[in-house]
Amino acid sequence: DGGITQSPKYLFRKEGQNVTLSCEQNLNHDAMYWYRQDPGQGLRLIYYSQIVNDFQKGDIAEGYSVSREKKESFPLTVTSAQKNPTAFYLCASSIGWTDNEKLFFGSGTQLSVL
Amino acid sequence: DQQVKQNSPSLSVQEGRISILNCDYTNSMFDYFLWYKKYPAEGPTFLISISSIKDKNEDGRFTVFLNKSAKHLSLHIVPSQPGDSAVYFCAASGGYGGSQGNLIFGKGTKLSVKP
Numbered sequence: 762d763g764g765i766t767q768s769p770k771y772l773f774r775k776e777g778q779n780v781t782l783s784c785e786q787n788l789n790h791d792a793m794y795w796y797r798q799d800p801g802q803g804l805r806l807i808y809y810s811q812i813v814n815d816f817q818k819g820d821i822a823e824g825y826s827v828s829r830e831k832k833e834s835f836p837l838t839v840t841s842a843q844k845n846p847t848a849f850y851l852c853a854s855s856i857g858w859t860d861n862e863k864l865f866f867g868s869g870t871q872l873s874v875l
Numbered sequence: 876d877q878q879v880k881q882n883s884p885s886l887s888v889q890e891g892r893i894s895i896l897n898c899d900y901t902n903s904m905f906d907y908f909l910w911y912k913k914y915p916a917e918g919p920t921f922l923i924s925i926s927s928i929k930d931k932n933e934d935g936r937f938t939v940f941l942n943k944s945a946k947h948l949s950l951h952i953v954p955s956q957p958g959d960s961a962v963y964f965c966a967a968s969g970g971y972g973g974s975q976g977n978l979i980f981g982k983g984t985k986l987s988v989k990p
Contacts, residue, residue: 765918767918770916801884801982801983802982803879803964803980803981803982803983804919804964804980805980806977806978849916851918851919853918863909863921863924864911864919864921864978865921866911866918866919866920867918868916868917868918869916869917869918871916
């Protein structure tokens, strides 16, 4: 059963700590994305990757880092430089990097600051 | 500056009636529009889309209408069911020369369908 798996579902971060959110897909999709959702807000793009070993900054990349060493995996690290990390984080993928592609989303990770 | 606007944060409809969710955009370069549905603590799921070369697309109970001159699109759900209660996001692409990474989302409209 193909899909996108995000883990953990809930994550807590202490001050000054880096945390990593996992995203794995078995859809054989080339492109992967990370979005952030704040209450009452739309989804904002953090980073995206068109292909393995390549990634680009989105609209709100500051304080975040990513890697794309494998096609299936696109982990997101929330660094201590991100001063307001509390949000719902969504990973997504699409078949390819073209227009009119439909994004497939994971079930999300809720990150909170202790 | 919001390029995709959903001006109604919430909408309440009686079961069996029509739900109309609205979306306005400012960038005339957008050429593809999508609606996503999202339940609490879950990821959005694709619902329906429309290309700018069309003015209507229908899929079962869901119909999306596009008015390019007004830069406006709407999602009609007929008949509405309690299971349709969710947040609906409008999204647009093409404004940056075809980059999927620049899919622009509205803030969403929370639909409540009451039995």
